[in-house]
Amino acid sequence: MLAQQLVNGLFLGAVYALFAVGYTLVFGVLDILNLAHAAIYMIAAFTAYSLVAHGLPIGVAFAGGTILAGTVGILLDRIAFAPLRRRNAGTLVPLISSIGAAIIIGAIARGIYGIDERHFVDGGIDSPPIHIGPVTFTAVEAIIFATAIALMLVLSYVLRATTLGRNIRAVSQDRIAAALLGVNIERTIAATFFIASALGGAAGILTGLEYNSVSIDMAGSIELKGLAVIILGGMGSITGAVIGGFVIGAVETLAVAYGLSEWRDALTFGVMFVILVARPAGIFGARALRNA
Amino acid sequence: MTFFAQFYAQHSRLLDEIGINALLALSLSVSLQAGQLALAQAGFAGIAAYVSAIASMQYRWPLFASILLAVACSTLVAALLAYPVRRLRGIFLAIATVGFGEIVRVIVNNVSITGGAEGLSGIPNNVNTGIIYSGLALVALALFGLSRTKFALAVALTREDEAAARGVGVDTGMVRFASLALGGAIAGLAGALYAHAFYFLTPADFGFPRMEEILVWCVIGGVTSPIGAVAGAAFLSILPEIIRGLADFREITNGVILLAVILFAPSGLSVLWRSRRATVPRDA
Amino acid sequence: MKKTLLCALALTLALGTALPGAAALTKGPAAGKTVKVGVIADVTGSGAVYGTMQRNAYDLANDDVKTGIIDAGGANLSFDVEDAASDPAQVVNLMQKFTTDGATPLVLGPTLSGEAFRAFPIAKAANFPVMGTSTTAEGVTAIGPTIFRDSLAESQAIPPTVARVQQTWHAKTVAIIYGDDNAFTKTDGDLFAREFQKTGASVVDTETFHIGDKDFGPALTKIASKKPDAIAIGGLFPEATQIIAQAGKLGIKAHMLGGNGLNSTQMYQTAGPASLGVVVGAAWFIGGKYTGNLEFVKRFKAKYGTTPDQFAAQAYAAAQVVASLVKAGAVTKDALLAGLRNVHVVQTVLGPIAFDQNRDVRAAPVVLKIVKGGFAYF
Numbered sequence: 001m002l003a004q005q006l007v008n009g010l011f012l013g014a015v016y017a018l019f020a021v022g023y024t025l026v027f028g029v030l031d032i033l034n035l036a037h038a039a040i041y042m043i044a045a046f047t048a049y050s051l052v053a054h055g056l057p058i059g060v061a062f063a064g065g066t067i068l069a070g071t072v073g074i075l076l077d078r079i080a081f082a083p084l085r086r087r088n089a090g091t092l093v094p095l096i097s098s099i100g101a102a103i104i105i106g107a108i109a110r111g112i113y114g115i116d117e118r119h120f121v122d123g124g125i126d127s128p129p130i131h132i133g134p135v136t137f138t139a140v141e142a143i144i145f146a147t148a149i150a151l152m153l154v155l156s157y158v159l160r161a162t163t164l165g166r167n168i169r170a171v172s173q174d175r176i177a178a179a180l181l182g183v184n185i186e187r188t189i190a191a192t193f194f195i196a197s198a199l200g201g202a203a204g205i206l207t208g209l210e211y212n213s214v215s216i217d218m219a220g221s222i223e224l225k226g227l228a229v230i231i232l233g234g235m236g237s238i239t240g241a242v243i244g245g246f247v248i249g250a251v252e253t254l255a256v257a258y259g260l261s262e263w264r265d266a267l268t269f270g271v272m273f274v275i276l277v278a279r280p281a282g283i284f285g286a287r288a289l290r291n292a
Numbered sequence: 293m294t295f296f297a298q299f300y301a302q303h304s305r306l307l308d309e310i311g312i313n314a315l316l317a318l319s320l321s322v323s324l325q326a327g328q329l330a331l332a333q334a335g336f337a338g339i340a341a342y343v344s345a346i347a348s349m350q351y352r353w354p355l356f357a358s359i360l361l362a363v364a365c366s367t368l369v370a371a372l373l374a375y376p377v378r379r380l381r382g383i384f385l386a387i388a389t390v391g392f393g394e395i396v397r398v399i400v401n402n403v404s405i406t407g408g409a410e411g412l413s414g415i416p417n418n419v420n421t422g423i424i425y426s427g428l429a430l431v432a433l434a435l436f437g438l439s440r441t442k443f444a445l446a447v448a449l450t451r452e453d454e455a456a457a458r459g460v461g462v463d464t465g466m467v468r469f470a471s472l473a474l475g476g477a478i479a480g481l482a483g484a485l486y487a488h489a490f491y492f493l494t495p496a497d498f499g500f501p502r503m504e505e506i507l508v509w510c511v512i513g514g515v516t517s518p519i520g521a522v523a524g525a526a527f528l529s530i531l532p533e534i535i536r537g538l539a540d541f542r543e544i545t546n547g548v549i550l551l552a553v554i555l556f557a558p559s560g561l562s563v564l565w566r567s568r569r570a571t572v573p574r575d576a
Numbered sequence: 577m578k579k580t581l582l583c584a585l586a587l588t589l590a591l592g593t594a595l596p597g598a599a600a601l602t603k604g605p606a607a608g609k610t611v612k613v614g615v616i617a618d619v620t621g622s623g624a625v626y627g628t629m630q631r632n633a634y635d636l637a638n639d640d641v642k643t644g645i646i647d648a649g650g651a652n653l654s655f656d657v658e659d660a661a662s663d664p665a666q667v668v669n670l671m672q673k674f675t676t677d678g679a680t681p682l683v684l685g686p687t688l689s690g691e692a693f694r695a696f697p698i699a700k701a702a703n704f705p706v707m708g709t710s711t712t713a714e715g716v717t718a719i720g721p722t723i724f725r726d727s728l729a730e731s732q733a734i735p736p737t738v739a740r741v742q743q744t745w746h747a748k749t750v751a752i753i754y755g756d757d758n759a760f761t762k763t764d765g766d767l768f769a770r771e772f773q774k775t776g777a778s779v780v781d782t783e784t785f786h787i788g789d790k791d792f793g794p795a796l797t798k799i800a801s802k803k804p805d806a807i808a809i810g811g812l813f814p815e816a817t818q819i820i821a822q823a824g825k826l827g828i829k830a831h832m833l834g835g836n837g838l839n840s841t842q843m844y845q846t847a848g849p850a851s852l853g854v855v856v857g858a859a860w861f862i863g864g865k866y867t868g869n870l871e872f873v874k875r876f877k878a879k880y881g882t883t884p885d886q887f888a889a890q891a892y893a894a895a896q897v898v899a900s901l902v903k904a905g906a907v908t909k910d911a912l913l914a915g916l917r918n919v920h921v922v923q924t925v926l927g928p929i930a931f932d933q934n935r936d937v938r939a940a941p942v943v944l945k946i947v948k949g950g951f952a953y954f
Contacts, residue, residue, distance in 0.1 A: 001800075004797045008791075008793035012791055115624035117814060119845050119846050136825075136827050141825070207790070212821065212846055213790070213814075213818070221790065253793070254794075256794035257797070261783055261795060265786070
């Protein structure tokens with residue numbers, strides 16, 4: 001049974017990690033905790049659903065939803081954060097701004113889609129269970145896992161080996177120095193939001209596929225968990241977010257496996273609290289953006 | 293006279309809510325004025341609400357004794373919480389306190405003495421509007437008195453620039469501790485009054501959505517203004533009833549108001565009575 | 577002269593009965609009077625999935641009163657749905673508003689049991705009649721002598737359902753999975769354990785989840801390792817569909833059943849073939865041939881594009897009960913309260929409804945199983 005539970009934890013953790021990576025990217029670069037990240041996760045899932053409902057293949061819908069998420073991210077920055085940056089408003093104010101934005105995005109989604117749960121495939125996605133030794137999973141689950149990992153590897157490559165990645169890391173370390181070195185700050189920030197939101201949106205679409213279910217309250221359930229993940233991993237650290245995602249996935253899974261299911265959330269937040277008190281920088285330390 | 297009697301008969305519950313929400317907003321405001329984004333007040337209120345309810349239901353304590361016990365408990369918890377988070381600032385303090393609130397909610401949900409998920413019903417309903425507003429007046433008076441002391445100055449200095457404050461001899465550790473404990477006491481009073489005014493408690497009553505609400509009240513009213521906190525709480529408590537006619541557009545209206553205030557009037561409602569632009573703490 | 581009169585009379589009668597619904601446009605003692613029933617529902621917020629169905633049912637009821645499909649004896653009866661946005665504070669404010677505005681004679685709702693515990697004491701203090709249509713937790717009607725309920729309580733639904741399935745399944749071991757943060761689902765968990773044990777089965781595993789959870793892999797893996805004959809689900813359909821779908825993904829072959837909360841056609845839509853054969857102890861059968869039920873389902877689907885669920889049916893039935901009281905002449909709060917206390921039987925889409933001495937609905941659950949695209953009798 002333990003083997004199966006570990007596989008469960010891996011699948012769960014992969015999507016948590018993908019979500020958290022976008023969260024932590026924005027914090028690392030801008031010191032902003034973007035509480036609208038979960039709303040973007042949700043609206044990307046709805047977009048992909050709409051595209052599938054119009055007959056497009058799932059791959060195209062995935063790409064479409066991800067790109068839309070990225071675009072919403074850029075818009076979010078323009079409307080809710082950029083004006084505050086010009087005003088030098090600190091960290092509390094953008095947080096509240098993101099709450100307002102999250103409410104608006106949620107209300108728009110509700111206006112368009114209503115409160116009903118939507119399904120990618122009526123009658124369930126046809127994917128029979130695959131048995132490998134003591135472990136069972138479906139092909140769809142395996143594809144979702146692989147996609148999440150692939151996206152995180154792509155991000156790591158972008159940050160490490162491209163000019164854009166270098167610029168992002170520079171801005172996160174010292175914005176003024178980066179500007180002096182000729183980096184276009186606003187464009188870099190826009191790119192950061194695009195990438196972060198696109199990844200968060202991808203996590204939303206994958207989650208929707210995993211459970212064949214897209215609904216407005218998707219956002220609420222992942223919001224706080226994402227926080228625990230990035231604290232554990234270290235805010236601003238991509239590697240940390242990934243490791244954190246898998247750790248939290250494991251904590252949740254094992255809590256259930258060992259009969260502590262109703263204490264699951266307390267354990268997750270307990271771990272988060274202890275990390276904050278003992279080592280606020282998280283596992284991978286520091287607020288500067290690290291190489292993945 | 294009959295107009296007021298009629299108005300009260302129709303809206304007494306709303307008035308009670310405003311009073312309690314004002315207290316909750318003040319409890320957060322106390323922390324915000326010290327520059328701390330400590331988001332644990334909903335948790336403190338929840339603890340006090342259950343303590344007061346259980347004391348009066350299980351142990352048949354009289355009302356004021358139950359409330360006092362509840363406030364003592366929440367203050368104690370706040371004081372204890374202050375220690376592990378003493379080195380945290382800004383967003384990290386916020387997240388740690390949110391985590392604390394979630395842990396409290398889960399504990400309340402899982403132990404039987406609180407009635408668990410089904411909630412606690414049948415709490416003696418012996419708190420009326422008069423008692424709530426007396427409590428609010430008491431707290432307002434106390435805070436007003438405090439605002440005239442050197443402590444208030446220390447608080448303001450800590451908020452503006454902690455390092456500089458320390459430089460001129462302010463014990464910032466003590467300021468942070470005291471503001472958290474004071475917030476715990478006020479939130480505790482709000483929670484205990486809530487329990488007896490609304491006679492039914494569930495673990496979800498004091499979770500993260502509630503805490504977000506309280507934060508929004510303070511921001512709309514004016515982050516560093518206690519009067520603003522009360523004004524924000526009152527305004528946003530009445531708002532759903534005023535815009536009831538907007539039906540399905542109420543939700544988006546809330547978000548738009550919040551965003552509009554942040555972008556265009558960051559000092560919130562307090563801009564209406566403040567002569568100069570209040571400074572919002574950079575790293576609250 | 578007489579012949580012409582007789583002809584005219586015959587013609588009028590013929591025309592009268594030929595007009596659709598005209599036969600139902602009777603004139604009772606309350607003809608021409610306006611009766612505006614207050615409804616509190618969570619149309620937005622976390623309870624919106626249920627509250628929207630209720631609102632839709634009441635809007636349909638309003639239409640049906642106008643066309644005579646619901647016979648209110650010629651009275652101008654309408655249901656005024658107010659959105660409490662799943663906010664307990666708004667529920668309380670709305671109840672206070674309705675009980676003090678002097679114009680509302682009765683309130684239906686709210687949507688959730690927790691909300692009922694907050695709002696019903698206000699009605700009790702005002703000696704005001706209220707009827708819950710979805711608040712099925714223990715103790716709701718006990719709050720006061722003016723509180724009624726037309727929705728089958730879990731304690732009424734679960735025991736007969738368990739007894740019935742055990743006649744066929746003879747399960748020796750059962751696992752129970754239920755929501756631990758909601759009064760309704762928690763009651764289910766307790767009841768399933770007790771009732772299965774009464775039939776001689778033993779509970780080999782108990783798992784809990786939270787409202788909003790999507791991932792049941794860990795819990796189901798644990799359950800699978802204990803190899804139970806049956807799995808009882810104490811949940812509402814959003815979580816129940818995931819549990820069933822994921823059990824299918826893990827290859828679990830146990831019998832599965834649940835209570836009222838699973839009574840939604842969403843089950844098959846989300847979980848697909850894995851949900852076939854799942855038993856539901858329901859308060860209403862979408863295919864049930866009760867008076868006007870099949871037509872109600874058709875009209876609902878035509879107006880809203882989706883079939884009604886149990887929440888909608890119970891709301892609509894409440895409207896029917898109120899209409900029957902109004903038709904008999906009750907238009908004030910005291911008259912409606914007396915009417916509710918003395919009602920014998922009202923034919924509704926749930927079947928015949930009457931109230932017992934605790935003001936709960938006097939009914940038995942209907943044991944259904946999920947089939948492709950809907951339900952059938954078990």
